[in-house]
Amino acid sequence: MRFETSIALRYLAASRRRAHVALIATISIVGLAVGVAALVVSLALLSGFQDRIRRQMAERTAHLTVSPERGVLLPDPEAARRALAALPGVRSIVPILEGRGWASDVDGTSTYPVRFRTRAGGGSGEAAAPDDASLARPLASRLRVAEDGLVRLTSSRTRLSPVGPIPVSAVLRVAQIRRSSAFENTAEIEVSEETARILTGVPGGAHSLEAVLDDPERAEAAARQLAAKLPAGYRVATWRERNAPLAFALRLEKVVIFVTVALVIVVAALNIVSNIALTVVEKKRDLGVLTAMGAAPGSLLRIYLTLGAIIGSLGTAAGVALGVGISAAADRFHLVPLPADVYMLTHVPFAIHPGEVAACAAFALATAVAAAVLPARAASRLAPGEAIRLSR
Amino acid sequence: MIAIKADNLSRTYTGEGAPVKVFSHLSFEVPAGTFAAVMGPSGVGKSTLLHLIGGIDRPDEGRVEVFGQAIDELPPRLRARFRNEKIGFVFQFHHLLPEFTAEENVAMPHRIAGVPKSEALRMAGEILARVGLADRRAHGARALSGGEQQRVAIARALARGPGLLLADEPTGNLDAASAQAVFDLLRELHAERGMTTILVTHNPDLARRCDRLFTMTREGIAAAQGLSERG
Numbered sequence: 001m002r003f004e005t006s007i008a009l010r011y012l013a014a015s016r017r018r019a020h021v022a023l024i025a026t027i028s029i030v031g032l033a034v035g036v037a038a039l040v041v042s043l044a045l046l047s048g049f050q051d052r053i054r055r056q057m058a059e060r061t062a063h064l065t066v067s068p069e070r071g072v073l074l075p076d077p078e079a080a081r082r083a084l085a086a087l088p089g090v091r092s093i094v095p096i097l098e099g100r101g102w103a104s105d106v107d108g109t110s111t112y113p114v115r116f117r118t119r120a121g122g123g124s125g126e127a128a129a130p131d132d133a134s135l136a137r138p139l140a141s142r143l144r145v146a147e148d149g150l151v152r153l154t155s156s157r158t159r160l161s162p163v164g165p166i167p168v169s170a171v172l173r174v175a176q177i178r179r180s181s182a183f184e185n186t187a188e189i190e191v192s193e194e195t196a197r198i199l200t201g202v203p204g205g206a207h208s209l210e211a212v213l214d215d216p217e218r219a220e221a222a223a224r225q226l227a228a229k230l231p232a233g234y235r236v237a238t239w240r241e242r243n244a245p246l247a248f249a250l251r252l253e254k255v256v257i258f259v260t261v262a263l264v265i266v267v268a269a270l271n272i273v274s275n276i277a278l279t280v281v282e283k284k285r286d287l288g289v290l291t292a293m294g295a296a297p298g299s300l301l302r303i304y305l306t307l308g309a310i311i312g313s314l315g316t317a318a319g320v321a322l323g324v325g326i327s328a329a330a331d332r333f334h335l336v337p338l339p340a341d342v343y344m345l346t347h348v349p350f351a352i353h354p355g356e357v358a359a360c361a362a363f364a365l366a367t368a369v370a371a372a373v374l375p376a377r378a379a380s381r382l383a384p385g386e387a388i389r390l391s392r
Numbered sequence: 393m394i395a396i397k398a399d400n401l402s403r404t405y406t407g408e409g410a411p412v413k414v415f416s417h418l419s420f421e422v423p424a425g426t427f428a429a430v431m432g433p434s435g436v437g438k439s440t441l442l443h444l445i446g447g448i449d450r451p452d453e454g455r456v457e458v459f460g461q462a463i464d465e466l467p468p469r470l471r472a473r474f475r476n477e478k479i480g481f482v483f484q485f486h487h488l489l490p491e492f493t494a495e496e497n498v499a500m501p502h503r504i505a506g507v508p509k510s511e512a513l514r515m516a517g518e519i520l521a522r523v524g525l526a527d528r529r530a531h532g533a534r535a536l537s538g539g540e541q542q543r544v545a546i547a548r549a550l551a552r553g554p555g556l557l558l559a560d561e562p563t564g565n566l567d568a569a570s571a572q573a574v575f576d577l578l579r580e581l582h583a584e585r586g587m588t589t590i591l592v593t594h595n596p597d598l599a600r601r602c603d604r605l606f607t608m609t610r611e612g613i614a615a616a617q618g619l620s621e622r623g
Contacts, residue, residue: 003503010491289487292448293501293548294476296469385449388483389439 004299007290008306011279021282024275029315031268032364036319037326039261039360040352044327046257047356048349050250057243062094062210063219064226065237073205075233080209083229087222089214094118095206097196101155103135103189105143106171108152112142116153116189118196132175134190140177149174153189155199170195179344258359265364269371272311276304277375280382287379288387297380304376305369312368316361323360327352394460395424395556395588396445401454403440414440418454418613420606424555427582427589429599432608438592441608442558445590446479447471458556476505480549482578484561486541488533494544495520495529501551519547523577539570543577550581557582557589564594571595 012025066080074080077095084093098117104110119134133151135143145151154169172191197203213219219238227236240247280287287300327350330336334347402416414437422428430438443449444456447463455462463474488497495516502512520529523543528536536544542562549557559578563571575598582589591602599605607614 001509003500006496006503006509007489007491010489014491285487286489288448289481289483289489290500290504291472292446292475292481294472294474294504294552296472298469299472299504383449385440385443388443388448388487 002302004302005306007303008310011283011303011307012310018282021275021278024271024278025311028268028271028275028311029318031271032265032312032315032368033318033322035262035264035268036316036360036364037323038264039258039364040320040323040357041326041330041350042257042261043254043356043360044323044331044350044352045348046254047351047353048331050254051351052345052349053246053250057246058216058239061239061243063213063216063239064090064211064222065096065208065239065242066211066226066230067208067235067237069233069235072207073202074208077204077206077209080230080234083226084209084211086229087211087225089218089222091212091214093209093211095193096208096210097193097200097202098207099155099157099196099200101153101169101199103139103143104152104154105145106150106152110143112139114139114153114188116155116191116196116199118193119190129173129175130192130194131170131172132192133172133195134176134178135174136188137177137179139188140174145174147174147177151189153191153195153199155201157199157201159201168199168201170198262363265367268315269367272308272368272371273374275311276307276372277378279307280304280375280379284382284387284390287382288384291382291384292388300382301376301380304379305372308369308372308376309365312365315368316364319364320357320361324352324357393424394421395426395458396420396422396590397457398441398445399455399457401441401444401451401456403437403444403449403451415608415610415612416453420613422588422590422604424459424588425586426603427579428591428604428606429602430590430592430606430608431594431596431599436608436610438608439560442481442560442590442592445556446481446558447475448481473505476501477552478555480552480554480557482542482545482549482557482559482562484564486533486538486545486565488541488544488548490533493530493532494525494536494540497533497544498548498551501548505552516547516551519551520544522581523547537570538566539573542566542570542574546574546577546581550585553585555587557587559589559591561592561594563598571598575601 064084066074066084068074081093084090096118098115100113100115102111103114104112133153135145135151140146143151150171151174152169152171154167157168158165159168172195191199213222216239219240223236223238230236290300330348331350336348338345338347340346398421399419401418403414405412405414418441430441432438440449444451445458447458450464456464459478461474463471466474488494489500492500495513498516498520499509499512502515503509507515517526517529520526523546525540525543525547528540533541533544542565546562549559557578562578563574566574578589578591579601591598593599
């Protein structure tokens with residue numbers, strides 16, 4: 001152990017005998033601990049929600065999408081399907097057809113403009129009858145239909161009849177009413193491939209192909225492989241790329257929370273400044289004596305930086321323990337319940353990410369050391385002769 | 393060989409009030425191996441002179457050389473090393489570090505020099521034994537008597553085997569018996585180690601027992617042979 005560390009440790013230990021210094025040191029440590037704990041808990045709370053969102057995003061959306069670079073239909077859907085099927089870890093491939101139209105109850109009393117598409121590969125994809133449909137909950141509410149009820153879906157496409165062009169429509173059974181959320185980029189109505197072909201007037205081919213992977217984390221690697229295999233004219237997108245705005249919003253949310261709550265740590269660090277400044281003033285004579293013994297100005301600087309680092313370490317360690325403990329307990333024992341009929345969750349989830357905890361700890365420690373810089377520099381610039389002369 | 397050569401030294405303190413001229417244009421020399429005393433009235437600048445010689449203060453004018461080295465002209469790191477290796481300080485109020493034991497205080501100059509802790513403590517133990525405090529090594533600085541604290545301070549000043557010992561009224565805060573014991577110890581160690589010692593004192597009896605006596609006044613510094621040189 002360097003002598004600077006020994007001195008810093010003794011100063012901190014001996015501060016117990018000096019009530020005012022001990023009080024400020026305790027406030028510094030407790031303040032930092034509270035700040036770090038608040039930051040850890042805030043990020044764990046946010047991560048808990050965001051992890052759920054990401055998990056649902058990965059579950060409900062297709063992981064790979066192949067779409068035409070120009071036009072609306074894939075140039076060679078079969079070739080694209082074969083290329084997709086050749087990738088390792090592809091669980092399912094679904095041709096996607098989509099269009100716009102109007103949904104109404106069978107009496108025709110309520111009609112709303114909607115988007116429809118074939119059932120997505122990633123989501124609620126159990127085998128369905130050709131006239132089955134899956135409705136988003138808000139639309140089902142507006143149409144006042146329940147599961148097993150009927151809806152009429154009218155396409156914006158028309159067909160010629162002896163009396164002129166008439167809209168193409170289909171009566172569908174509501175097989176499922178889906179909870180929808182902001183991150184779902186799906187249409188209000190999902191229909192079978194057969195129905196979609198009738199409504200869109202596309203007898204063969206597809207607007208795009210969607211694939212679900214065994215491991216969504218491999219989507220980027222799979223996309224690179226696929227892009228290398230496919231000829232020009234195709235665009236390959238991963239689920240992360242398609243949800244990039246949402247992912248960015250989630251990251252931004254976390255950064256804003258970090259910066260905001262980290263201000264508590266910065267305020268706590270001001271206590272460290274006063275604690276160390278007070279110690280410098282009290283130990284002025286010792287600084288002069290150490291200089292007389294041959295300590296260089298850099299050593300005096302290191303004594304007080306080390307003191308700041310020790311106070312920072314104690315506060316940070318306590319804060320991390322407290323924050324992780326609170327988060328783990330809140331998640332394990334469901335300490336913050338939510339009304340399940342309003343939210344999709346029964347309790348507020350907390351997720352502890354070691355990387356985020358490490359970032360909190362590093363920030364707190366760096367702030368504590370930075371807080372010590374100013375008084376430490378003052379200590380290193382002290383005139384030793386004057387310090388000894390004036391402290392007789 | 394000349395241990396200390398001071399040439400035209402001047403020092404004025406500038407603080408919140410009017411500048412206070414401590415002394416001006418002091419010049420003197422101290423041969424190596426001398427045990428010299430500095431006497432003079434309070435406020436004449438005796439301590440300041442020691443601080444200038446030891447490089448923990450800077451003259452406004454003039455130059456001081458210690459063993460041929462103008463300490464003031466060295467960069468901070470080398471100046472610190474020079475002090476660590478060549479100069480030992482003893483202060484009137486011992487100025488031990490109160491958070492450390494006697495042994496740790498004496499080991500501190502070694503620790504500053506980068507000596508490993510165990511080795512530094514071993515060497516500190518040896519010199520503490522030499523000043524008669526082997527049984528007090530683990531005591532905190534506050535647990536020692538005034539005389540013991542000053543002996544620890546002497547041991548600390550001599551820890552690195554300096555060629556120059558600067559003692560600023562080391563007996564000024566002690567009773568007569570302790571003062572005599574501390575002076576005798578300084579005298580013995582000076583003889584044993586062949587170093588140069590400058591002792592600031594108000595005690596004329598002790599001063600007379602030194603090799604050389606410098607008397608400081610507002611007007612300057614005058615050297616006279618001490619009792620030992622006079623034989």
